[in-house]
Amino acid sequence: MASPTPPAANEGIQLLDAQNVASSIDNSDAGVVIRPCDAKSITVVATSEKRKREDEVNEVEAGVVPPPPQMQHQNPMWKTSLCSYFRRHNKSCSHGDSCRYAHGEAELRPRPDNSWDPTSDRAKKLLKTSDDIEEDAPSEASDGESDLPPCDDVNSSLSKCLVGLPRKWASETLKNFLDKEGIVYKSSKKKKGMTVGFISFDTLEQLKDGTNELKGKLVGSKQIKIADIIVRSHDKKQKERGGKQFGEDPDSSCDPLNNDYDPEKDGSVVDGLALKRQSARNAVTPLAHMSYKDQLEHKKNLLLQTLKRLTRNARKACPDGIPLPEWILKSREMGGLPCQLEGIIESPLVNGYRNKCEFSVGYSLQGKCTVGFQLGNFREGMTAVEEPLDCPNVSRIACKYAMVFQEFLQSCTLPVWNRIENSGFWRQLTVREGRRPGQVCEVQNGEANIAEVMLIVQICASGVEEELVKGEFRRMAQAFLDGARACSPPLPLSALVIQDHRGISNAAPADCPLLPLAIPELEKVSSQDSLECSDPIIHDYISNLQFCVSPTAFFQVNTLAAEKLYSLAGDWANLDSDTLLFDICCGTGTIGLTLAHRVGMVVGIEMNESAVSDARKNAEINGIKNCRFVCGKAEAVMGSLLKEYLNMPNQHDTSFDISEIRDSKNTKENESPNDNIDFDIKSHTEDESATDAATRSRDQRDVTLGETCVPEVHLDGKISQTESLDNEKGNLDALINGKSVNHEINSIQSLSGNSFSFTGNFKGTCELNSDIEEDKGKTTPAFAGQFKNIVAIVDPPRVGLHPIVIKTLRTHPRLRRLVYISCKPESLVGNAIELCTPSADRPDKNKNNRGWRSMSATGLARHRMKSMPNSEPFKPVRAMAVDLFPHTSHCEMVMLLER
Numbered sequence: 001m002a003s004p005t006p007p008a009a010n011e012g013i014q015l016l017d018a019q020n021v022a023s024s025i026d027n028s029d030a031g032v033v034i035r036p037c038d039a040k041s042i043t044v045v046a047t048s049e050k051r052k053r054e055d056e057v058n059e060v061e062a063g064v065v066p067p068p069p070q071m072q073h074q075n076p077m078w079k080t081s082l083c084s085y086f087r088r089h090n091k092s093c094s095h096g097d098s099c100r101y102a103h104g105e106a107e108l109r110p111r112p113d114n115s116w117d118p119t120s121d122r123a124k125k126l127l128k129t130s131d132d133i134e135e136d137a138p139s140e141a142s143d144g145e146s147d148l149p150p151c152d153d154v155n156s157s158l159s160k161c162l163v164g165l166p167r168k169w170a171s172e173t174l175k176n177f178l179d180k181e182g183i184v185y186k187s188s189k190k191k192k193g194m195t196v197g198f199i200s201f202d203t204l205e206q207l208k209d210g211t212n213e214l215k216g217k218l219v220g221s222k223q224i225k226i227a228d229i230i231v232r233s234h235d236k237k238q239k240e241r242g243g244k245q246f247g248e249d250p251d252s253s254c255d256p257l258n259n260d261y262d263p264e265k266d267g268s269v270v271d272g273l274a275l276k277r278q279s280a281r282n283a284v285t286p287l288a289h290m291s292y293k294d295q296l297e298h299k300k301n302l303l304l305q306t307l308k309r310l311t312r313n314a315r316k317a318c319p320d321g322i323p324l325p326e327w328i329l330k331s332r333e334m335g336g337l338p339c340q341l342e343g344i345i346e347s348p349l350v351n352g353y354r355n356k357c358e359f360s361v362g363y364s365l366q367g368k369c370t371v372g373f374q375l376g377n378f379r380e381g382m383t384a385v386e387e388p389l390d391c392p393n394v395s396r397i398a399c400k401y402a403m404v405f406q407e408f409l410q411s412c413t414l415p416v417w418n419r420i421e422n423s424g425f426w427r428q429l430t431v432r433e434g435r436r437p438g439q440v441c442e443v444q445n446g447e448a449n450i451a452e453v454m455l456i457v458q459i460c461a462s463g464v465e466e467e468l469v470k471g472e473f474r475r476m477a478q479a480f481l482d483g484a485r486a487c488s489p490p491l492p493l494s495a496l497v498i499q500d501h502r503g504i505s506n507a508a509p510a511d512c513p514l515l516p517l518a519i520p521e522l523e524k525v526s527s528q529d530s531l532e533c534s535d536p537i538i539h540d541y542i543s544n545l546q547f548c549v550s551p552t553a554f555f556q557v558n559t560l561a562a563e564k565l566y567s568l569a570g571d572w573a574n575l576d577s578d579t580l581l582f583d584i585c586c587g588t589g590t591i592g593l594t595l596a597h598r599v600g601m602v603v604g605i606e607m608n609e610s611a612v613s614d615a616r617k618n619a620e621i622n623g624i625k626n627c628r629f630v631c632g633k634a635e636a637v638m639g640s641l642l643k644e645y646l647n648m649p650n651q652h653d654t655s656f657d658i659s660e661i662r663d664s665k666n667t668k669e670n671e672s673p674n675d676n677i678d679f680d681i682k683s684h685t686e687d688e689s690a691t692d693a694a695t696r697s698r699d700q701r702d703v704t705l706g707e708t709c710v711p712e713v714h715l716d717g718k719i720s721q722t723e724s725l726d727n728e729k730g731n732l733d734a735l736i737n738g739k740s741v742n743h744e745i746n747s748i749q750s751l752s753g754n755s756f757s758f759t760g761n762f763k764g765t766c767e768l769n770s771d772i773e774e775d776k777g778k779t780t781p782a783f784a785g786q787f788k789n790i791v792a793i794v795d796p797p798r799v800g801l802h803p804i805v806i807k808t809l810r811t812h813p814r815l816r817r818l819v820y821i822s823c824k825p826e827s828l829v830g831n832a833i834e835l836c837t838p839s840a841d842r843p844d845k846n847k848n849n850r851g852w853r854s855m856s857a858t859g860l861a862r863h864r865m866k867s868m869p870n871s872e873p874f875k876p877v878r879a880m881a882v883d884l885f886p887h888t889s890h891c892e893m894v895m896l897l898e899r
């Protein structure tokens with residue numbers, strides 16, 4: 001038998017202090033996970049042992065056998081983590097020199113983002129130095145557990161972090177456990193779903209006894225580790241000003257866990273490898289220290305590793321008795337790749353490329369009111385904000401506006417948002433930029449091409465007197481105008497919007513109230529009391545088309561690189577006039593609209609109402625008539641749309657029967673990872689058109705399954721004759737495309753000329769076809785069978801596609817080509833496993849989703865494969881990346897799947 005395989009470095013939980021905890025936190029959209037990165041590797045090891053003879057290359061990938069020297073050199077992670085096996089087994093490791101992990105500090109290399117393995121002496125030393133700088137040095141952790149804090153730092157050190165707790169524990173369970181163990185403490189806190197909890201003590205004595213008692217205690221099979229909590233100097237300052245610190249009141253908002261800061265949303269794209277950020281530049285652009293060429297090489301290497309995971313997992317998921325597909329067999333000749341990675345397309349603009357920056361409002365490490373980027377994840381205990389001036393991805397214009405706002409706040413009476421206390425008024429500034437039309441001759445001088453700027457200021461108006469708020473808004477608008485004018489040349493300023501958001505995190509929901517403000521002198525303010533102005537919108541241009549961008553609609557942050565991305569997707573989709581193109585997760589319609597001239601018809605699907613409204617406007621202003629945009633979650637409408645357009649039998653059924661929806665709803669309640677099913681589709685009646693059925697949706701909160709309801713309908717089209725039309729709510733009696741209809745309107749989404757778009761309760765019979773469809777002479781359901789070539793381009797958010805969408809696409813026999821665009825290649829891999837693995841002859845209907853929380857994305861995909869209906873799999877044909885995010889480790893990947 002082979003000698004025991006050393007586990008990967010950092011196996012299990014061996015976190016030393018709060019920083020180390022943070023460094024293992026995966027801040028993906030899925031939430032916080034202390035990532036036993038190694039569990040994965042261990043699985044790989046076990047499986048690759050099983051399938052050793054099949055593919056030795058996989059063992060290289062899994063770290064089981066060393067890569068050839070040239071690969072070692074290429075792998076940016078080579079020897080960047082300490083080998084835990086080596087440390088634990090008296091400095092011996094059966095892999096010897098070929099181990100991918102460092103045997104001791106001397107061998108250790110810095111990670112690509114210049115950070116060090118958090119468990120290394122170097123990292124700890126750096127940590128200590130930086131903490132000294134912050135006048136807030138915690139005790140240095142030693143060998144897995146922290147020492148007791150020095151006596152002169154008692155106030156900030158009477159709290160500890162408990163690592164390795166069961167995820168299912170809540171605060172109450174932790175309290176019970178501590179009481180049972182006889183620990184004397186002041187307060188404790190634990191959030192379900194995390195393995196970290198917090199405990200605070202009244203005295204040093206209590207802390208000493210408590211930590212001694214808890215150190216190494218077993219909970220289930222896991223040992224509890226104890227780590228320090230690092231309190232920043234600005235938090236101390238807040239405390240001095242009267243603010244609470246963690247531990248003072250466990251039920252108060254002073255809870256480091258009560259934050260769902262998403263650095264991605266914030267523009268602060270944090271590299272998961274980072275240990276600790278000392279500057280906004282490092283937090284937001286961790287690769288900025290590399291040349292652009294090296295950055296691309298680094299990203300390419302990461303993508304290669306990610307792609308190989310697809311092959312490995314699809315192989316594992318392949319049901320017994322079913323032959324491995326050709327692409328997996330061929331992968332041996334390509335070093336384990338599922339298809340060729342054909343390269344990485346550079347961003348035309350490397351600096352200042354972001355057209356949207358979300359600046360946090362908070363305090364710097366020195367306690368100064370600052371508008372900029374947070375230095376790290378709040379879960380790392382980091383709330384400090386630093387100015388964005390040194391971040392190369394931010395434009396000069398965005399920086400200027402951040403500075404103008406910062407100056408304004410310093411003289412403002414209303415408080416800035418306190419992330420620890422969840423109180424305050426000013427929260428965030430978003431700067432969105434729109435470029436001029438036409439071919440840009442001087443790409444690198446991107447700033448000169450910015451024609452429009454929209455500023456969105458997020459506040460929390462709760463409990464603040466209205467008059468005071470109005471006065472501050474007026475002063476702020478004036479400050480922005482003055483700031484814009486003071487620059488040479490003056491900065492563009494087209495729209496100013498207030499977003500009143502009362503939630504804990506700055507990530508506001510799509511329906512968060514927006515108040516467009518008049519900008520003095522730009523807008524003619526009719527009276528002193530009227531601050532509001534009309535629709536705030538800016539414009540940008542892609543492939544010579546104009547795009548409206550409303551305040552919250554998604555628009556790629558790097559427009560010039562996005563243009564390259566879309567044209568690559570279009571080229572690979574192999575489009576012609578016989579093509580029906582589904583643009584899934586279409587946002588403001590950018591992909592569908594830029595490719596509309598190459599296809600017969602585009603159907604865009606998007607859940608964000610304002611983005612759909614923008615998409616429709618965009619079609620109109622560009623005179624594009626062969627696009628239809630459907631507002632709804634793809635998982636709720638995709639099946640119906642496929643049936644509607646592809647003339648499937650039983651056309652008047654919705655795509656999923658109630659049991660399917662109920663099933664997905666149940667799995668959600670029973671811990672389904674896909675907890676974003678908000679819509680329900682009811683079987684529709686014979687007198688509704690398929691279009692109506694496909695587009696109507698109802699918020700799950702208002703409906704319980706099995707209940708009969710008046711379906712809510714989303715319609716769009718042109719009114720040729722109107723008897724009554726109330727802009728807000730009321731009844732619409734109109735002739736729509738020649739048919740008389742009556743609708744109770746819930747909300748009108750856009751109204752320009754005689755075009756409309758609204759949701760309302762469906763009352764009568766309406767064979768509605770939008771004028772766009774009529775103009776093309778393709779009326780619903782006359783589309784059926786009209787298209788020979790059915791293609792989907794999917795561009796989902798970071799979590800990837802919903803499993804129902806994957807299943808719908810995979811099981812539809814007429815969909816032969818799919819172009820997957822991904823801003824998170826790991827999610828693409830998860831989805832591609834489900835799309836490309838052969839299905840079992842008899843799918844396992846018994847979906848046991850228990851334990852999904854501890855599964856990796858790929859493990860989950862393999863698990864779901866078991867219940868995939870028998871269907872022809874796709875195969876990965878080619879892949880290519882487009883760098884939309886220079887200086888960060890993020891990258892867009894495009895993969896062509898065919899069958």
Ligand SMILES: C[S@@+](CC[C@H](N)C(=O)[O-])C[C@H]1O[C@@H](n2cnc3c(N)ncnc32)[C@H](O)[C@@H]1O
Nearest residue numbers: 554585586587590606607608633634795796797
């Ligand atoms: C990465 S963006 C792509 C947008 C667009 N393709 C573009 O390039 O501008 C993802 C879009 O998917 C939308 N989205 C997220 N979840 C969705 C769902 N379940 N169904 C439909 N759209 C969804 C988001 O609102 C967002 O506009």
